[in-house]
Amino acid sequence: MSSQIPVQQIDPNTDGPSDKNNKKNPETVELYASRKKIYVREIKGLFQRIRFFSLMALMGMYFLFVWITIDGEPLIHFDLPAREFHLYGMTFFPQDFFLLAAMLIICAFGLFFITTLFGRVWCGYTCPQTVWTFIFMWVEERIEGSHTKRMRLDKAPNSPEKMIRKSAKHVSWLLIAFATGVTFVGYFYPIRELLADLFTLGANGWAYFWVGFFTVATYLNAGWMREQVCLYMCPYARFQSVMFDRNTRIVSYDPNRGEPRGSRKKSADRKELGLGDCIDCGLCVQVCPTGIDIRDGLQYECIGCALCIDACDSVMDKMDYPRGLIRYTTENELEGRPSKLLRPRTFGYGALLMLMIGAVVVTIATRVPVELDVIRDRGALFSYNGNGWVENTYTLKINNMAEVPREFRIGLEGIETARLLRGNEPVQVAAGDLRSVPVVVEVNPDDLDDINTSITFRIEATDDSGVSDETDSRFVGPRPR
Template sequence: MSSQIPVREIDPATDDASNKKKKAGNVDHYANRKKIYTRSVKGFFQRIRFVSLWALMGMYFLFCWIQVGGEPIIHFDLPAREFHLFGTTFFPKDFILLSGMLIIAAFGLFFITTLFGRIWCGYTCPQTVWTFIFMWVEEKIEGSRNKRIKLDKAPNSASKSVKKASKHAVWLLIAFATGLTFVGYFYPVRELLADLFTLQANGWAYFWVGFFTVATYTNAGWLREQVCLYMCPYARFQSVMYDEDTRVVAYDYNRGEPRGGRKKSADPAELGLGDCIDCGQCVQVCPTGIDIRDGLQYECIGCALCIDACDQVMERMNYPTGLIRYVTENELEGKPSKFLRPRTFGYGAALVAMIAAIAITLVMRVPVELDVLRDRGQLYQMNGRGMLENSYTLKVQNMTEVPQTFRISVSGPESTQLITRDEIQLDPGANRTLPTVVEISPESLTQSRTDIRFRIESQGQPPLSAETESRFIGPSR
């Protein structure tokens, strides 16, 4: 028996709703938003979400406070153009690494989507995480689903005002903590907190804290599912990554239909009914307000709330669980399902290749930079000892977290040597420009342009080194 969704044909000539619209002379193309009141539910997948939610929130709110050696482990210092991540400093020239990491994140998302649908949205998306926190606060203050519905319908009163004001106050507090933490990754959070409340912070700090406070409060408190339905592009293009073997949240139509109410002791087969008792629990717990029994919809974020709700009902009815479950289309139709297939191999191979490329780049990255610019104002000059001289400008950058002392050397034809200082000290993240002069005996030159190499090497542990090539100009031969 194939898995199909029942449809009801509507005759415009006889349908009451259609006739009413026709008489009114217009058709509603846009419906006003209907507030969604979600019912609380517990279960296996909600325990998974609880762990992922608090793990992610813990990392977000704590990482900006953790310091190693007096420096935050994550700090994006935009004025200095330095980005400190877990003891490693990156600079604008390392943006290729950022691009690679974004590509890894994209292919990782595609790979997971082909296997498990929108599992990212259901368990780790920031919009989902903060929305669930705001919904939890709302339930703790205003009560269960039925109590919230009654509260909104009730006339204004002191009790209602206190509950509403308390809810929004807690929402704003969470939103402010979110904005403060976000800015704290760019402006050391300990300094930021002190400067904000002593009015010593700059205007941009106040602006961005305020901006992210308002954005969090609006998105998680008011818009909620509207962000997922109308603002998130992922909901729109996810279908191109789905196939018959993608494991998604789905209702088993073959087992559940025809649906209908019955007593717990009744035999559904004798009543000609399926296992679905049409209780509506799956709809009441859905944060986007859809009915999963209508089939796969782009609004579904894969949160599995409907699975846990339905399993509880099935257990109370002494029916097998899994009427709503993570399942593939082929499995619903009784066909074999493949976990790995060409699409997943393609995304997986691209993901592994990008991870390997970034890992190799990070391993081979030397946290010191040397640039050499030859003085173009004068080709060469002869000094008092009969040696040819060329002038250069060396730019040395220390990209480590500790002070470094570098020794400078030059190699080339016999008699090549520096006649200026050969040592330079740099603070962490500092760079310095150093005028340098190189001399070579005229007898050592066989042509007018000769390759030479500059090298710097640190005296600390582990030793760091970098070298670059330049040209030495002499008389024409």
């Protein structure tokens, strides 16, 4: 439903409303218009081929990686119940959550860096919404025909042929959406077990819920909403302009070369007719998945898919005109000014991106697959044993983050006479397990120079792996005499 509001018609030649009787003359303007379905016309060209290969690569990774295993573990598996995350042969735990945050920051800076250089190429070639939308449009084209046939089919009255084509299209969409949902859940629930459990009704309720949720979400977003997601739901479409400048390479129409536009025969001399290279065929509008006219200038609705470039180049070839009336260019180049690829903001985003990548690589390379946490017993400050030595009680939490069980030896540093009364035996910790070990430490009171004395707990694997970790704590004793 559309909303309407009356507004005054202003005469540019006067200071107020224009009317014979000098009265207000209201005009109705649409503030909200119902969505008009876009019938995208299929086009072939360089950028469409690039998108085809990028689409195949991304879809291949999405649907195949879930089936690949390394040493019995899935290549990518987010095991939430066990709090383990398996990525490309490495296992991470909740303690490594900061790495996930760092990787998200890398993705953000990478997006900003690419956007400052080439605009919304992410949206045009790799965004999941774009990828699935183009797949759904390809299926629609194969079942219902070209864009003109689809328009006629929608306007035609119901008939057996129309029902068959529409049903076949929606069934195909649902099958693709179902495969998408099952694959997504397969990254959290081993895919082979998931398929067996789904079809034998052995899966838990949450598995059915999330498969259904992502099936419906994919079906609606890629099949029905399409450009609406890009225009109104995606925040990137709104804040992208902050990263644009006059040197950002974007899809643009060259008005200096194309205007004034007008139709003509191929044999006609456009200079004699006083026309530019644009023949006003409208093909660039027909192929646009968001339904805009690129000739109107830079618009936030443009996702940088370059279909209009392929369409315009095909027309230029037929007219024997040079290609590039619509092309990837910058505002400076359109105005005849030099364009700079590297600018301060580009260096800034690039430096931050490389810094974050370097930090994550170093962190993973130096990551020790064991973590030691020491908790001092707060129930009693200290006690004396039968030998007159001071005792403190601790709980050591040993987290074995490796995929193999390990045995650890506990050691003390910092106080010369410190000894373990309990916990001096090697500790076995299963793979990916967290074990709590109670420890009692005794110290000769003559070696205590203060009430609180620093002490270091160290664990070391008994094998030849060299895996070790240490944590500082404090030893509480009596006030020195």
